[in-house]
Amino acid sequence: MCMDISIPLVLTVYIFTFVIGLPSNLLAFYTFLVKVRQKPTPVDILLLNLTVSDILLLIFLPFKMVEAASGMEWHLPKFLCPLSGFIYYSSIYISSLFLMAVSVERYMGVAFPIKYKLRRRPAYAIAASVFFWVVACSHCSIVYIVQYKDNSSSSNGTTSPFEKSHCYENFTPMQLQILLPVRLELFIVLFCLPFTITVFCYVNFVRILLALPQIRAQRKHRALGLAVATLVNFIVSFAPYNVSHVVGFVQNESPCWRVYALLLTTLNASLDPVVFYFSSTAVQQAFAKCLASLRHKLSALTARCHLPWLTRFEEGISEVEVASGDKAEESMV
Structure with a gap:
């Protein structure tokens, strides 16, 4: 197990994210829910799903606070360990997929305004939302798969990531053979691909708007703010954590600094409301x-x-x- 983790730093990030993220996401959730019930639009449906993902992470974040306050030891009921991990990791990739979808929606609206306006349907956004939830959750079910291997490994007398008072740590070689390739796939499919699409869409989105003289300066500033907020969110919140997957795959181990990368990912729940502000x-x-x-x-x-x-x-x-x-x-x- 990795030692010398700064408990005060971990607790500070968790508490800051919870205090800032929960009220702002609840406010955004209520706003989007009212809009969707009155007149649903694709972007509102996408942003509503994004708030739901953040709220789920924030609901389970107090469990992580208790773990950190206990010196990174898990004293809560055992079934909460894989459940909180599943929600925690799923929220990361659900957020990246929905941020990508919002960027595509914005780009299509300015690049092909007439065709997109005629063909866009809320049903398409609903179908995309279901697909994103299924893809992210199915990939992150690796937490439960590792727990199954945990039980078989424990019966053979080897170390388990759920053993004793620690949660999802100290992986055995058999568990790493399953976990590391899945993490590499997460890096490629659920980070690199959404990030590349998001960069392409927002660069062209801003370029097209800035080239139109009839667009008001206030609207251009909002568009630029939306693009910057989303890309900063990707780079700060998602990039370090996903890079740890590549490093772990190359080194054939779970990096010790991964816990600090996860702290940056946790901040995503307090950064998403900035995207909501510029989007709606x-x-x-x-x-x-x-x-x-x-x-x-x-x-x-x-x-x-x-x-x-x-x-x-x-x-x-x-x-x-x-x-x-x-x-x-x-x-x-």
Whole structure:
């Protein structure tokens, strides 16, 4: 087992992601759910699925917090170990697939506006969503397959990744023979392919919009923000973790620094709301309403307590609300 893991760092990232990611994703989930029920569009269906994936990760994140607080030892019921790992890893690749799908939807809308508008159907987005969930979950079921090998290995007296008080660590050579090739496939199929498609779509998406003089500067800035936020999410959250698959396959072992790469991946749940903000006017308005509510509450508190620093903070929130609440176009096209 890899030693000298910084427990305070792990806990800090987990707590930050949970505190920031859960309320923002719940707000985005409610916003997209209302839009889908009123007038479903492909991009709203895709973004709704993306929020569901993030919320699932955040729901199971407290189990990882307990593990970290216990010195990376698993004292929870044993069945929660593979279940939390399955949800955790599935969410990573579900997010990458849906971010790719959103980039394709945006690119098709500006590259082929007439044909795409005539042919796009919510049913296509639903079918794609089901396909992405099945593909990601089926690949990440390797967690349970390794647990099966864990049981057979334990009967032979060898070390198990679920043995004693540790969860999914100390793999046997037999388990690595199964696990490492699957991780390499995850790197190629569920990271490299979505990342390449996303880069192609957003580079051309931004290029086309910038070349159109009649497009407003505000809309161009939103398009650029969406592209940058998505690509940064891929590079920061997904790339290090998936590179660890390649390193592990070459070295024929699970790298010790993989735990830190997983921390960056966990941050994805708090970075996705930035993508939601640039993708949807409804999300922008929802965040603006939350800021307005916070401003009114701070205003009342300031009036009661006569605290000047709260007044200055309230003025700053008011400026953010005005910048976020400007009326924007319903779609990027």
